[in-house]
Amino acid sequence: MEKIVYEQLQEQLYYEKMPNGLDVYILPKKSFNKTYATFTTKYGSVDNQFVPLGTTEMKRVPDGIAHFLEHKLFEKEDGDVFQQFSKQGASANAFTSFTRTAYLFSSTANVEKNLETLMDFVQTPYFSEQTVEKEKGIIGQEIRMYDDNPDWRVYFGLIESMYQQHPVKIDIAGTVESIADITKDLLYECYGTFYHPSNMLLFIAGPVDEKAMMEQIRRNQAKKSFPKASEIQRFHYQEPEEVAKEKHVLPMHVQTSKCLVGIKAKAVKQKGKEKLKHELAMNVLLDYLFGKSSQHYERLYQQGLIDETFAYDYTEEEQFGFAVIGGDTNDPEKLATEIKQVILTFQDSPLAQEDLERVKKKKIGAFLRSLNSPEYIANQFTRYAFHEMSLFEVVPVLESLTIHDIMKVANECFHQKQLAVCQVVPKE
Template sequence: MKIIRYDQLQEQLFYERLNNGLDVYILPKKEFNKTYATFTTKYGSVDNYFTPYGKTSMKKVPDGIAHFLEHKLFEKEDGDVFQIFSKQGASANAFTSFTRTAYLFSSTTNVEKNLETLLDFVQEPYFTEQTVEKEKGIIAQEIRMYDDNPDWRLYFGTIESMYHNHPVKIDIAGTVESISHITKDLLYECYATFYHPSNMLLFVTGPVDPLTILEQIRTNQAKKTFRSPTDIERFHHEEPSHVAREKHVIEMNVQTSKCLVGIKAKNVYTKGKEKLKHECAMGLLLDHLFGKSSSHYERLYQQGLIDETFMVDYTEESDFGFGLIGGDTLYPDQLAEEIQRILLQFDDIDDEQVERLKRKKIGTFLRSLNSLEYIANQFTRYAFDHVSLFDVVATLQSLTSNDLKVVARECFVQEQFTVCQVVPKKVK
């Protein structure tokens, strides 16, 4: 076991890699009532083309299967895992992202029991043809819900336009059609490939005694047998740096238009310190240009091109990265032009401005550490890319105006921009 201290943040992180390859992290937070635990596999919607465990050739699986598997793990021969958690006073949930599937609970009592339940239900799959068929109706309604949600359509429309080949462009839940091809055998195959402990991470945070918890986890894992770990072979999709589609307009039953400009990042580092640095630099740069204290924000707001919903976001995971800028607007074309012009005209930033941006970002980072959910989820996301969440402050402090300019030169290029709009359906 290793203890990592972060003096400035007044935190201590306990870490151990178990014999079966599972990474376990425990962050004690004694002032809190609740304990929050996540058990995450490095397996998400982008992993749709890979060599299944025990096979020799690559295989393409139906879109939405990682998310489908997440739903089905909750059902067991003797009923629903939600029932067990709630008897133990816990609230349980799960989510699937582009690169991860996480199972989690939070509870203020029975932490040991709940942790046992979490580990056991994720490690004991039970899929039948009948329960798989039943789930299709439920997930179809989840997909329909998103179909009617203009913000989701806008978000995915933008990502879809950016990529030619990369599976990040595929909706996490798949489509009603694609999930119809999912069978129990396919689920077992994905499970066998991606749910080995060596591809997973357990994070526990709350008012816990780290040594007791760690011992409990060791004992739980020692009772089970696992095959020896193997490397997972995932298909690498060649992706050009220019976007697949420059503009995409979606007509929907809405009253207010929406517009997003997407920026496709070039030279994404797949792991380590360089990756964190790249992500932080891009974050600062976009905040400089479009944050609420920027002159561009003030002008666009005064001109009535944007409102409160205006957002700026940068995502960088695995081998993809993209920025998103936009929101509700009465003038979607004008806003798209303005945003792209601002990006292309950027040429300089001085160190004093960078210092102010860093100061803001460090305060924002501290605020995010108020949330146990944020800590567990973000720590896991970074860890899968060989980065530590707690290195964010040091990385921010190391950034210079030159780092920001390099990122701008790489990313603020017309052929890497895409525009997506949701507009009111024309009345026939």
């Protein structure tokens, strides 16, 4: 067991790789009541073409299957795992993103038992035709719920406009039609390929004894047998730099319009510190341009084009990266033009050192605040680790950012052909 100390943050992290390849991290948080654990596989909605374990051919699976699998893993021959967790006083959940599926619990008692339940239910799949069929009704309603949600629609509408090929443009839950094709055999195939321990990470934060807990995990993993790990072959999509569609308008039953502008980044192939730097530079840049203390925010707010829903965010994974900027507005046309203008004219007026320092300070404080949350730490640590980065390096990397780093990402991404717009407008 390796111990990593972060002095400035006053955190200690323990790490061990299990013989079966599973990465385990424990972050003791003595003054908290709860323990929060996530068990995550590097498998999400974008992994829709791959070579299934033990075969040699690339295979396309139905859209939404990673998310469907996440739902079904909770059901076992002898009932529902939620029941088990709540008997042990825990609350359990799971989520599927573009690139990850995470199973989690939090509890203030019976932590050892709950951890055992978490590891065992994720590593013991049970799928039957009957339960797969029943789930289609439930997920069908989940899809409908999102269909009626204008924030979700405008967000996915934007991603759809940005991407021509890459499956990031497909809704994580799939469609009512695509999930109709899911069978128990397909679920087992995906499971076998992506839920190998060597493709997974277990993270625990809470008032725990790291030694005893690591020993428990070792024993649990030693009881189970897995086939020999092999490199997972995922399909690599060739995605052009240009957006698929410059503008997309969705009429819905709403009173207030929504407008988002997307910036499609070039596929970022870096790993480790380089990637962390790239990602943070983009975040700092967006904050500088659109943060509440920026001149543009003030101007757009005074013009009545934005309100407090205005936000921005940057998502970067292995094969794609994009920024999203916007919110509710009375004039979606004007707002789109203004945001694009800010992006495309940024390089005309240089960024001042003093502004950069201010944004960095803000980011450092915000990062400390997010460390108040074990949920944030576990989820983000896992995401970073899957890209060979460390969450706890964020502050030093932020401090090291230069104007040159910021200009570099702007040069890379701030071009007309990389911009797309999506709007939700009131239906006539």
